Amino acid sequence: MAKPNKTILKWAGSKVRIIEQLRPHLPKARRLVEPFAGSCAVMMNTDYERYLIADVNQDLIDMYLVIARDPDTIYSIGFEKLILSIQNDSKTYYGTRDAFNKRHKSKYDQAWFFLYLNRLCYNGLCRYNKKGEFNVPYGKYKNPYFPEKEIISFIDRAKNADIVCLEWQDTLSLVDFDDGVYCDPPYMGSGFTQYHTAGFSDADHEALAIALKDINDIQGNSITVSNSPEATELYADLGFTIHEIDAPRTISAKGNRKPAKEIIAVLEGVK
Structure with a gap:
């Protein structure tokens, strides 16, 4: 099977x-x-x-729409994969989380922030506080997986x-x-x-x-x-x-x- x-x-x-x-x-x-x-x-x-x-x-739907509909998505995969591997530390994670929660970036940037947070946060949880802020802590993964094949299949x-x-x-x-x-x-x-x-x-x-x-x-x-x-x-x-x-x-x-x-x-x- x-x-x-x-x-x-x-x-x-x-x-x-x-x-x-x-x-x-x-x-x-x-x-x-x-x-x-x-x-x-x-x-x-x-x-x-x-x-x-x-x-x-x-946030979830915006990420799906960016990945599915943005013609530049496929060209960003390599760059985002690199970012995930070299910026796997708590300082960068919490900085990205703060930037994500301020919501001053484009939907394109917010989508990749969301994916980055998901792949590095504790247990892959998706949780918000009452202010609507993503509040899951850093997960301390040594080798985070970037879902390149899954993104291509989803598209x-x-x-x-x-x-x-x-x-x-x-x-x-x-x-x-x-x-x-x-x-x-x-x-x-x-x-x-x-x-x-x-x-x-x-x-x-x-x-x-x-x-x-x-x-x-x-x-x-x-x-x-x-x-x-x-x-x-x-x-x-x-x-x-x-x-x-x-x-x-x-x-x-x-x-x-x-x-x-x-x-x-x-x-x-x-x-």
């Missing part, structure tokens, strides 16, 4: 490690709508005709994608009758919800689940959701079929790297 395609970013909860378990439960559709794009692991490892890739994190796959910065509610409003929907929200009870200043509460989880059920009832779209076991009752009560899987931990919990339980909740489409 071929190895799954890796992603540009290191990402908490990336679906690369479980893509073979997830793939059979993904919607069968012409276009896949993802309101929580994250690392784009699903787009990088599936072959839908079209994608609607959305996320509320403006190719993004040709079939519309990439937008939207709240999940607005993204779901764009779902057409023949679309499939895959949602990978911050997991219920995970603690890793501050990838955007608004966070994601239990009330948000309930609102999302009900909205997805409504879309299935009204339009007949196939729906797939990844979440933690804490969300089992919520989705089961709405009629979702629940599949439980073991997923490798991408962030250690007090040194514990044993597999964690996850659920895949599915509503079949109505033709």
Whole structure:
């Protein structure tokens, strides 16, 4: 079996490690709508005709748009790869983080800052404080990896994608009758919800689940959701079929790297 395609970013909860378990439960559709794009692991490892890739994190989406749409991206890879290798120190990291948070640079510069921070920050976390400032500390990696192959692969796959910065509610409003929907929200009870200043509460989880059920009832779209076991009752009560899987931990919990339980909740489409 071929190895799954890796992603540009290191990402908490990336679906690369479980893509073979997830793939059979993904919607069968012409276009896949993802309101929580994250690392784009699903787009990088599936072959839908079209994608609607959305996320509320403006920095994340701006980076994807620069990489996918800027004709100079491919020529910058070598330079940025060099910068990552020779400026791997705490002084440069925190200086770059401060410059990134001041947001005085162009979207092009901000995109590469974001990638630099992701590759050198602790555990590849994406976390902000209430002021909207990226606040993950330096990760002290000896040999950081620059995702050159992943960037080139992303550019190719993004040709079939519309990439937008939207709240999940607005993204779901764009779902057409023949679309499939895959949602990978911050997991219920995970603690890793501050990838955007608004966070994601239990009330948000309930609102999302009900909205997805409504879309299935009204339009007949196939729906797939990844979440933690804490969300089992919520989705089961709405009629979702629940599949439980073991997923490798991408962030250690007090040194514990044993597999964690996850659920895949599915509503079949109505033709």
